[in-house]
Amino acid sequence: MDLRQRPRRLRRDDFRDLVSETSLSPNDLIAPVFVDATTDERAPIPSMPGHERVPVREAVNRVEEVLETGVETIILFGIPESKDENGSRAWAENGVVQRATRDITRETDAAVITDVCMCEYTDHGHCGILEDDARESPTLTVDNDATLDRLARIAVSHAESGADMVAPSSMTDGMVSAIRDALDEHAYEDVPIMSYAVKYESAFYGPFRDAADGAPAFGDRRHYQMDPANTREALHEAAIDAEQGADVLMVKPALAYLDVISAVREEFDHPVAAYNVSGEYAMLHAAAEKGWLDLDDVAHESLLSIKRAGADLIFTYFAEAIASTLSE
Numbered sequence: 001m002d003l004r005q006r007p008r009r010l011r012r013d014d015f016r017d018l019v020s021e022t023s024l025s026p027n028d029l030i031a032p033v034f035v036d037a038t039t040d041e042r043a044p045i046p047s048m049p050g051h052e053r054v055p056v057r058e059a060v061n062r063v064e065e066v067l068e069t070g071v072e073t074i075i076l077f078g079i080p081e082s083k084d085e086n087g088s089r090a091w092a093e094n095g096v097v098q099r100a101t102r103d104i105t106r107e108t109d110a111a112v113i114t115d116v117c118m119c120e121y122t123d124h125g126h127c128g129i130l131e132d133d134a135r136e137s138p139t140l141t142v143d144n145d146a147t148l149d150r151l152a153r154i155a156v157s158h159a160e161s162g163a164d165m166v167a168p169s170s171m172t173d174g175m176v177s178a179i180r181d182a183l184d185e186h187a188y189e190d191v192p193i194m195s196y197a198v199k200y201e202s203a204f205y206g207p208f209r210d211a212a213d214g215a216p217a218f219g220d221r222r223h224y225q226m227d228p229a230n231t232r233e234a235l236h237e238a239a240i241d242a243e244q245g246a247d248v249l250m251v252k253p254a255l256a257y258l259d260v261i262s263a264v265r266e267e268f269d270h271p272v273a274a275y276n277v278s279g280e281y282a283m284l285h286a287a288a289e290k291g292w293l294d295l296d297d298v299a300h301e302s303l304l305s306i307k308r309a310g311a312d313l314i315f316t317y318f319a320e321a322i323a324s325t326l327s328e
Helices: 005-010 056-068 096-107 144-160 175-185 203-211 232-244 255-267 278-289 295-309 319-326
Strands: 029-036 052-054 073-079 111-116 165-168 194-199 248-252 272-276 313-316
Touching (some): 029 096, 052 056, 073 096, 096 111, 144 165, 194 232, 232 255, 248 313, 255 295
Parallel strands (some): 029 052
């Protein structure tokens, strides 16, 4: 008996899906939505084909478009009408995310995750409050402890607006503990925290920074985002956030860090999320536009690899397109 024939027999169309080890469903996918308080019309994002910023009054319609594909969860990013050094519009009651969240949760059945960060709201584009000499210093530094209070205020304001989950993304030390304490203090014990526990200082973020208008005005984020060379540090960061009360642990980016996703999955019992980021999306689109790749096939294969690596949830700009094919 030649055992080598068994895999070939099971690759037949009759059995291929039956014995498939990994599968995707719309429930695995989370769609990013950009809401822009500075515009009255939808504005395409050139570096992210198929995506656009929508005005607040269009937020509900945009989310309904997502729901029609079978995706039930969105993550909301906001572009505020004004910015300042402290990012104060990030926690304003009438801020862009707060207004959109109230509308979406009132008018749709979508589960709403909100991004808790400050880079879209600060005039310097960094993810927190700067130290006094940061602009003149050759080594840019964010005041970690001062930033914690702001992140907590943002998370509470999102919960007050109806967010189903908050997702702090600044890689600020102690952010999960500060947010958990603040949510509990304001009687939002049931609002879970999805921590960007493992967020690398990556070159794949470029299109997102255009989309969310959140690129640093000077300096970089090397001192508070992770070195792409490190894996052990990733497990250390995830362990800290888990201990502080994170309900879900995220790895970002995804495709260039499949080994890290697998390591986090192996180490922790928490649900693991992965963010298939804007640059990973854009590069596949660019190759498809050249005729070098079939976009739907490589998108599906890429997302399947992220799921196979151990991600339970995948944030992706392909969510709607892929979910539509999975729902057929």
